[in-house]
Amino acid sequence: MIEIQYELREKDLKAFNDHQLKSVQSVQKSMRRHQATIPGMLILIALVSWFYMQDSLTAAWLGLSGLLWGVFVPLYLNWSMRRKVFRLYSEEDKSRILGKYTLRSEPDELVEISHSGESRIQWKDLLRIEAGKGYAFIFVSVDSAVIIPSSTVSSGNIREFFDDVEQRIEKAA
Secondary structure, X not given: OEEEEEEEOHHHHHHHHHHXXXXXXXXXHHHHHHHHHHHHHHHHHHHHHHHOOOOHHHHHHHHHHHHHHHHHHHHHHHHHHHHHHHHXXXXXXXXXXXXXXXXXXXXXXXXXXXXXXEXXXXXXXXXXXXXXXXXXEEEOXXXXXXXXXXXXXXXXXXXXXXXXXXXXXXXXX
16 A cells, blocks of 8 residues: 655646647647748748749748747747636635645555545546656546646655556556
8 A cells, every 4th residue: 555645736737737738639730730830831931022022021021920920829829728728627626626635555446535535536447647747647537637746745655656556557457
């Protein structure tokens, strides 16, 4: 039986939502379009304008527009998506989700203890565990997971816990 204790903060919830957005194909396609395709077309038009029409001013403006588009539009889209997703959480949801947690790996189930109470999840009900940059996510469904930020683990060994949970999920599958 392996146990860890950690605290889940608002920035950890945002990190999970970012992790989820990175795996959505339509979002990634839109980002590629705004990072490469549209700026590339603008720069191509700028090159045509400069080489064939000898219009340096228009070429410069088009090239600059393409570069600015490729940098700032994706930044704006990321910021906008994060804001929209985070607005889906009410203050009540945040107060229920955020706080101190204890996770315990037992032979038949994963036990999660928080200020809201204790919940038990059968190993067969867990989909997978993923490691992100500074995080581990134990997926309970396609769009929800137990979020474990490695920076706030106060007791227990997160690596040992991660390996144990991964083995138990594989056995149950």
